[in-house]
Amino acid sequence: MAIQTVATEDHHPTAWYTEMKQREKNTFWACFGGWVLDAMDVQIYSFVIGTIIAAFAIKPGEAGFIATATLFTSAFGGWIAGAVADRIGRVRTLQITIIWFAFFTFLCGFAQNYTQLLIFRALMGLGFGGEWAAAAVLIGEVIRPEHRGKAVGTMQSGWAIGWGIAAILATLFFTILPPESAWRWLFWVGITPALLVFFIRRRVDEPAVFEKTQDNLDRAGKKANFLEIFSPAMIKTTILTCVLTTGAQGGYYAVTTWLPQFLRTERKLTVMGTGGYLAVIIIGSFIGYLVSAWLNDKIGRRANFILFAVCNIITVFIYTQIPVDNTVMLFLGFPLGFFVSGIFSGMGPILTELFPTRMRGSGQGFAYNFGRGAASFAPTLVGLLSAKLPLGQSIGVYALIAYGLLITAALLLPETKGRVLTADAGQ
Numbered sequence: 001m002a003i004q005t006v007a008t009e010d011h012h013p014t015a016w017y018t019e020m021k022q023r024e025k026n027t028f029w030a031c032f033g034g035w036v037l038d039a040m041d042v043q044i045y046s047f048v049i050g051t052i053i054a055a056f057a058i059k060p061g062e063a064g065f066i067a068t069a070t071l072f073t074s075a076f077g078g079w080i081a082g083a084v085a086d087r088i089g090r091v092r093t094l095q096i097t098i099i100w101f102a103f104f105t106f107l108c109g110f111a112q113n114y115t116q117l118l119i120f121r122a123l124m125g126l127g128f129g130g131e132w133a134a135a136a137v138l139i140g141e142v143i144r145p146e147h148r149g150k151a152v153g154t155m156q157s158g159w160a161i162g163w164g165i166a167a168i169l170a171t172l173f174f175t176i177l178p179p180e181s182a183w184r185w186l187f188w189v190g191i192t193p194a195l196l197v198f199f200i201r202r203r204v205d206e207p208a209v210f211e212k213t214q215d216n217l218d219r220a221g222k223k224a225n226f227l228e229i230f231s232p233a234m235i236k237t238t239i240l241t242c243v244l245t246t247g248a249q250g251g252y253y254a255v256t257t258w259l260p261q262f263l264r265t266e267r268k269l270t271v272m273g274t275g276g277y278l279a280v281i282i283i284g285s286f287i288g289y290l291v292s293a294w295l296n297d298k299i300g301r302r303a304n305f306i307l308f309a310v311c312n313i314i315t316v317f318i319y320t321q322i323p324v325d326n327t328v329m330l331f332l333g334f335p336l337g338f339f340v341s342g343i344f345s346g347m348g349p350i351l352t353e354l355f356p357t358r359m360r361g362s363g364q365g366f367a368y369n370f371g372r373g374a375a376s377f378a379p380t381l382v383g384l385l386s387a388k389l390p391l392g393q394s395i396g397v398y399a400l401i402a403y404g405l406l407i408t409a410a411l412l413l414p415e416t417k418g419r420v421l422t423a424d425a426g427q
Contacts, residue, residue, distance in 0.1 A: 066114075
């Protein structure tokens with residue numbers, strides 16, 4: 001069957017939102033809010049690494065391994081949640097994953113030693129990976145083809161907001177509380193995302209294309225099979241999307257997990273100074289998400305990935321390798337955040353469009369979170385390499401490798417801009 005696409009010249013930044021019905025807007029805000037709060041809970045750790053190292057008397061490599069464990073388990077969480085979403089629905093799965101990651105973030109605040117914190121963060125990762133899988137496929141199926149890139153990319157911008165909230169809370173708590181209790185309060189605040197579930201339960205419905213596919217499968221006496229993404233017809237798509245997401249997330253986590261520590265140790269900034277530098281990066285990230293979201297529908301998914309990857313390689317190199325004064329470093333934070341985060345705006349749209357409806361949750365959840373799992377080794381490897389090289393150089397090495405992988409995958413994948421999502425026949 002031929003793949004349907006929609007051609008349009010209407011790329012107004014807000015048209016996708018104004019044309020939606022209220023239930024569709026509710027879906028957008030539920031997914032957006034979930035991603036904001038997911039980001040807040042995940043990024044909290046980057047602001048307490050130094051304190052954790054001192055509190056539990058551990059080495060940087062061990063601290064990096066906690067971040068690695070969180071990302072690694074998220075790979076399984078995303079795949080599981082995606083498969084579950086193909087069975088019980090996108091909305092119910094979204095609720096379960098939000099409660100899960102909020103609860104285990106809360107437990108992190110009670111950790112009494114390194115092992116306990118490692119276990120709690122690893123369990124939190126299951127919900128972290130699952131939330132994106134459920135939310136991205138949900139909003140991707142609701143939005144019309146010509147605006148999917150803008151809408152899903154805008155949802156992705158919620159990560160910058162969650163990151164900003166984590167930065168503000170970290171600055172506040174470490175200012176008014178002693179370090180030994182400040183890091184615990186940051187994790188305890190992580191229970192708040194669970195409140196979003198009450199909104200989702202009352203105001204968000206399943207996408208029509210998913211319900212139609214479920215009806216067709218039921219009539220045929222079949223169920224969604226999460227292993228179908230490895231079938232001969234889909235294996236190439238699955239492999240290439242895994243490489244694509246590994247590249248984007250490997251570069252991202254190599255940079256953002258260790259960036260606060262880099263600013264403290266190599267740039268000799270105070271906590272407030274680090275907060276100022278991170279504020280510029282976070283603002284750049286937010287704008288990068290939105291611009292990339294618009295470009296995805298304007299120039300296409302593949303061209304946008306390659307553009308942002310090349311710019312990332314250049315920016316990360318300059319930011320971490322070239323000695324500049326603090327004023328120049330401050331301004332460089334904007335393009336760093338813009339490109340390192342903005343590249344993710346195309347992930348949700350292209351993964352939604354590459355997998356059929358009956359396996360979309362499984363394919364999208366596995367591919368995106370395989371990338372997280374593979375990229376989860378970046379924080380640990382950066383920490384270990386920093387014992388031999390300066391931390392900035394360690395970050396740069398892994399960023400270069402990661403974005404090279406992404407460019408390769410983007411060149412080998414088909415363009416999916418404007419692809420119409422259809423219900424599967426079920427035979």
